Structures are given as C-alpha cells and as structure tokens.
Amino acid sequence: MNQFSMTSHQEVLTGIEADQICVDYNGTVALYDASLKLSSGTICGLVGMNGAGKSTFFKALMGFVRPSRGTIRINGVSVGRAQREQAVAYVPQSEGVDCSFPVSVWDVVMMGRYGAMNLLRIPRESDRKAVLHSLERVDLVDLRHRPIGTLSGGQRKRAFLARAIAQRASVLLLDEPFTGVDVRTEKLMADLFSQFRREGRTILVSTHDLSHVRNFCDLVVLINKTVLAYGKTSEVFTAENLTMTFGGLPPNLLKGPIASD
Amino acid sequence: MMFAFEALGSISFQSLFLEPLSHEFMRRALLVSALVGGVCGLLSCYMTLKGWALMGDAVSHAVMPGVVVAYALGLPFSIGAFVFGVGSVALIGFVKQKSRIKEDTVIGLVFTGFFALGLVLVSKVKSNIDLMHILFGSPLGISVGDLHQTIIISGIVVATLVFFRRDLLLYCFDPTHARSIGINTGVLHYLLLSVLSLAAVAGLQTVGIILVVAMLITPGATAYLLTDRFDRMTLLAVISSSLSSVFGVYISFWSDIETGGSIVLVQTVLFLFAFLFAPRYGILKLQRFDV
Numbered sequence: 001m002n003q004f005s006m007t008s009h010q011e012v013l014t015g016i017e018a019d020q021i022c023v024d025y026n027g028t029v030a031l032y033d034a035s036l037k038l039s040s041g042t043i044c045g046l047v048g049m050n051g052a053g054k055s056t057f058f059k060a061l062m063g064f065v066r067p068s069r070g071t072i073r074i075n076g077v078s079v080g081r082a083q084r085e086q087a088v089a090y091v092p093q094s095e096g097v098d099c100s101f102p103v104s105v106w107d108v109v110m111m112g113r114y115g116a117m118n119l120l121r122i123p124r125e126s127d128r129k130a131v132l133h134s135l136e137r138v139d140l141v142d143l144r145h146r147p148i149g150t151l152s153g154g155q156r157k158r159a160f161l162a163r164a165i166a167q168r169a170s171v172l173l174l175d176e177p178f179t180g181v182d183v184r185t186e187k188l189m190a191d192l193f194s195q196f197r198r199e200g201r202t203i204l205v206s207t208h209d210l211s212h213v214r215n216f217c218d219l220v221v222l223i224n225k226t227v228l229a230y231g232k233t234s235e236v237f238t239a240e241n242l243t244m245t246f247g248g249l250p251p252n253l254l255k256g257p258i259a260s261d
Numbered sequence: 262m263m264f265a266f267e268a269l270g271s272i273s274f275q276s277l278f279l280e281p282l283s284h285e286f287m288r289r290a291l292l293v294s295a296l297v298g299g300v301c302g303l304l305s306c307y308m309t310l311k312g313w314a315l316m317g318d319a320v321s322h323a324v325m326p327g328v329v330v331a332y333a334l335g336l337p338f339s340i341g342a343f344v345f346g347v348g349s350v351a352l353i354g355f356v357k358q359k360s361r362i363k364e365d366t367v368i369g370l371v372f373t374g375f376f377a378l379g380l381v382l383v384s385k386v387k388s389n390i391d392l393m394h395i396l397f398g399s400p401l402g403i404s405v406g407d408l409h410q411t412i413i414i415s416g417i418v419v420a421t422l423v424f425f426r427r428d429l430l431l432y433c434f435d436p437t438h439a440r441s442i443g444i445n446t447g448v449l450h451y452l453l454l455s456v457l458s459l460a461a462v463a464g465l466q467t468v469g470i471i472l473v474v475a476m477l478i479t480p481g482a483t484a485y486l487l488t489d490r491f492d493r494m495t496l497l498a499v500i501s502s503s504l505s506s507v508f509g510v511y512i513s514f515w516s517d518i519e520t521g522g523s524i525v526l527v528q529t530v531l532f533l534f535a536f537l538f539a540p541r542y543g544i545l546k547l548q549r550f551d552v
Contacts, residue, residue, distance in 0.1 A: 083443045115442035121427035147489035
C-alpha cells in the first residue's frame with residue numbers, strides 16, 4: 001500500500017486518500033471507482049484528457065460534489081472538516097478568474113487569510129505578516145500594490161500560489177499551473193515545489209502537459225473516468241499507459257490491467 | 262447672446278439651489294433621491310463586477326406585482342416587492358435547473374411574466390395606485406410614509422453590504438476559493454439577491470421600475486472605468502450616483518421634465534465622460550499605465 005510513500009525519515013502522513021469514489025451528475029457518471037492515496041510531501045500529477053474527470057476529482061476533494069459512493073479523507077479527516085480547517089487550497093487557472101477585477105495583488109493574497117479571520121474579515125498584524133511572507137516566497141513583494149489585471153500570466157499564477165501559502169493549506173490543488181508561464185516563474189515554481197515537499201505539503205497538479213509532469217512530479221495519476229494507473233512518474237509514463245489515457249479506449253476495456261495492478 | 266449671459270448671471274446660486282428647498286416636497290425629493298442614489302450606487306459595484314445587469318433588470322421588473330398586491334392588502338409595498346423579487350430569482354434558478362433552457366432566456370421569460378402579471382393586477386385590483394408612478398417614479402410626490410420606508414430599506418441594504426463587503430467581493434471575484442475555505446457561497450448569493458430586491462424597491466421610488474436597472478449598473482460601470490481599487494470604486498459610485506440623483510431632481514424642477522428620466526440621463530452623461538476621459542480606461546487613454 002505504501003509503495004509510493006516518502007523515503008525520507010520524516011513521519012509519513014496521508015495527505016489525500018480517496019477510496020473507490022464514484023461521482024455522477026444527474027445520472028451521468030463522471031468518475032467511478034477512483035482510488036488514490038498520497039502521503040504528505042508528495043507532488044503528484046493528475047493527467048487525463050478534457051472531460052476525463054480531472055475537475056470532478058478536484059471538486060470532490062474540495063467538497064463541492066459529494067461522491068455517490070466511496071470516501072475521501074484529507075489529512076485523515078473528512079472533506080468538510082478539512083475545508084473548515086482551511087487545509088485545502090485551490091490554485092485556479094489564469095482563465096478561471098476575472099482578471100479585470102479591481103483588486104490588488106495584496107488583496108488577492110489576503111483572501112487566503114479570510115477563513116482564519118473573524119466575520120468582518122479585518123486583517124490582524126499576523127495576517128499582514130503572513131501575506132507579506134507569502135509574497136516574498138513568490139517574489140512579488142514589489143508588485144503588491146499592482147492591480148491583478150496588470151500582471152503577466154506567470155506573475156498572476158504566482159499571486160495565486162502566494163494565496164495558497166498564506167492560507168497555510170497543507171493540500172494544494174493546482175489547475176493547469178504550467179500554461180502561459182514564463183521561464184522565471186517556472187524556475188520559481190520548481191523551487192517552491194521542492195520547498196513544499198520539504199514542508200510536507202501534498203500537491204496535486206491537474207494538467208495535460210506531460211513534459212512538465214516529468215520534471216515536476218514525483219508521482220503521476222492517469223485518469224479517464226477512473227484511475228487507470230498511478231505510481232512513480234518514471235514507471236507510469238509508459239507508451240502503453242499513455243495510449244490508454246489519451247487513446248480514447250472505452251473505460252470498460254481498461255478495467256482489466258488495473259485490476260491486475 | 263450677451264443678453265442670455267446677463268440673464269444667467271442674474272440667476273444666482275441662491276435661486277438655483279436654495280430656493281427650491283423652501284418647498285417641503287422638494288426637500289423630501291432631494292433627500293430620498295440622494296439616499297436611494299447612494300444605496301443603489303453602492304450595490305451597483307457588485308452588480309457590474311458580478312455581471313448581474315440582466316438579473317438587476319429582472320428583479321426590478323418582477324417586484325411590480327408585489328407592489329400592487331401589497332398596496333391592495335394594505336401592507337408596506339416593500340414587503341410585497343421583496344417577496345416577489347426574491348421569488349422571481351428562486352423561480353429563475355428552478356426553471357434553469359429543471360429544464361434545458363439557457364439562463365438568459367429563463368431570466369427574460371420570468372421577469373416579463375411577472376411584469377405582465379403586475380400590469381394585469383394594476384388594471385384589475387381597485388386601488389389608488391398610479392401606474393405611471395410605479396413605472397416612472399415620482400420622487401416629487403413621495404409621501405412621508407414612503408419616505409420612512411425608503412430610509413429603513415436603505416439602512417438594511419447599506420448595513421448588509423458594509424458588513425459583508427469582503428465576503429461579497431470574494432464571492433464575486435473567486436467563488437471557488439470562497440467555497441474551498443468554507444464560506445457559504447449559497448448564502449452570499451441569496452443575500453446579494455435579497456439586497457438587490459430591496460434596492461430595486463427603493464430605486465423605483467425615484468426613477469420607476471423601468472429605469473431602476475440604470476441606478477443598479479450605471480454608477481458601478483462609471484466608477485469601474487475610473488479606478489483599479491474596489492474601495493475607491495464604491496466611493497466613486499456612491500458619490501456619482503447621489504450627485505446625479507440630486508442634479509436630476511433639480512433639473513426636473515427647473516425645467517419641468519420627467520424626474521426619473523433626468524436622473525438617469527445625468528448618470529448616463531457621467532458615464533460617457535468616464536468612457537471618454539477616464540485616465541487609464543477611457544477611449545482617449547489620457548494616461549498610460551507605467552510598468
């Protein structure tokens with residue numbers, strides 16, 4: 001079971017544990033029998049075609065959809081509790097948010113602190129410090145007063161990463177983080193990811209960019225309505241598995257090899 | 262030409278602005294217009310950022326039967342309007358979810374249906390409601406009771422928007438993040454809609470049902486062109502909206518024109534100025550963004 005756990009001496013905790021979950025929308029199956037176990041301190045790529053269930057998987061992990069079957073545990077607790085504890089952060093695609101919105105980089109990162117604030121969301125000194133620290137880590141301190149819309153795609157991505165850091169989330173869900181990213185941001189993200197790994201955060205990266213998965217991720221999950229294969233990136237990225245993921249074979253034909261896995 | 266200027270010169274500030282204040286109805290009209298303008302201006306920021314212009318139009322039309330029913334039953338009109346405003350939105354959500362029809366079609370369908378119901382009720386229910394007052398507003402003829410009601414409504418709307426301003430801003434900007442940190446976005450959604458219904462009722466006092474949507478979007482749109490900061494945007498929207506309402510009432514008084522029309526026209530002119538001359542986002546682009 002623990003074949004993918006960290007080899008380091010630190011205590012191995014489970015970041016994400018999905019056990020045979022099924023999700024359907026009004027009778028249409030979006031995901032079935034999907035199981036996944038990620039120990040903390042791992043970076044895992046979630047790879048599949050459009051409509052393969054990547055975003056459904058994310059939604060289930062964030063508690064937006066309830067699996068019709070199966071269970072999900074985040075850091076060993078239920079999704080609802082993890083949500084209340086601010087344990088899960090979602091880092092959106094750049095296209096996912098309206099970037100002509102009149103908010104500054106600082107405001108956006110401060111939104112990561114809202115869950116920890118009182119109802120009026122008045123920032124305390126500790127919140128300001130957390131925001132500043134997060135901005136330092138993504139190298140955006142100088143641009144903190146800039147409206148979010150005036151940032152480049154890569155800078156914007158870093159702003160949302162900073163928000164996740166400010167939230168102190170231990171599980172990060174990243175949606176297509178490599179698209180539209182400049183070299184500098186990519187380098188910074190590589191550094192950040194290895195820091196996250198050391199800090200014991202669990203990172204799940206949804207993408208169809210295979211080259212980046214190879215460079216960034218320890219583990220990879222291939223999905224098409226269900227988990228086709230998962231394991232160490234070097235082992236899972238075989239021609240056969242990738243054909244299975246992107247070749248458009250009907251899912252029922254794919255059940256055999258997984259069962260024998 | 263010279264004569265005209267001399268005539269203008271003799272019209273003093275006092276006679277233009279202070280003299281109308283000697284009339285009780287004008288004092289009331291100016292008070293209610295400035296108040297309603299400010300309230301709608303504040304809300305308009307959320308409406309424009311959330312992209313709810315059509316929703317604002319729908320709710321403001323849908324309150325019509327509520328106003329008529331409330332009058333007929335002798336209830337405060339705001340209660341009827343609130344019930345129908347929120348009800349229309351719930352109905353829009355329901356029809357959208359249960360059918361294959363697209364949202365904008367559903368919105369159009371529901372609000373015209375409600376509005377038609379209102380028209381039919383007005384002509385059938387025996388009451389002293391003046392249809393023209395509901396459709397086009399009549400701030401110059403507002404009663405003391407209506408004034409009190411409008412003040413209470415405004416208080417509720419402003420208190421709600423101020424109290425929840427950060428949550429609502431987050432909800433408009435990134436609802437996914439809001440949900441993921443455990444904020445109940447469903448509650449915020451209906452909160453914003455409830456406030457919208459109330460503001461629509463307040464707004465129809467001054468400009469009437471047909472133009473109230475302008476109060477709910479124009480100030481926000483104008484302010485949005487002028488700044489990149491939300492706090493400033495709300496301030497600009499409130500100021501421009503209140504000022505246009507006050508000027509609209511004055512213009513209406515001096516030149517004997519429709520009050521609702523003159524208020525909204527002043528707002529539209531302000532928008533056009535912003536559209537042309539806004540430092541960064543005006544089409545003349547007077548100021549480049551220095552990186």
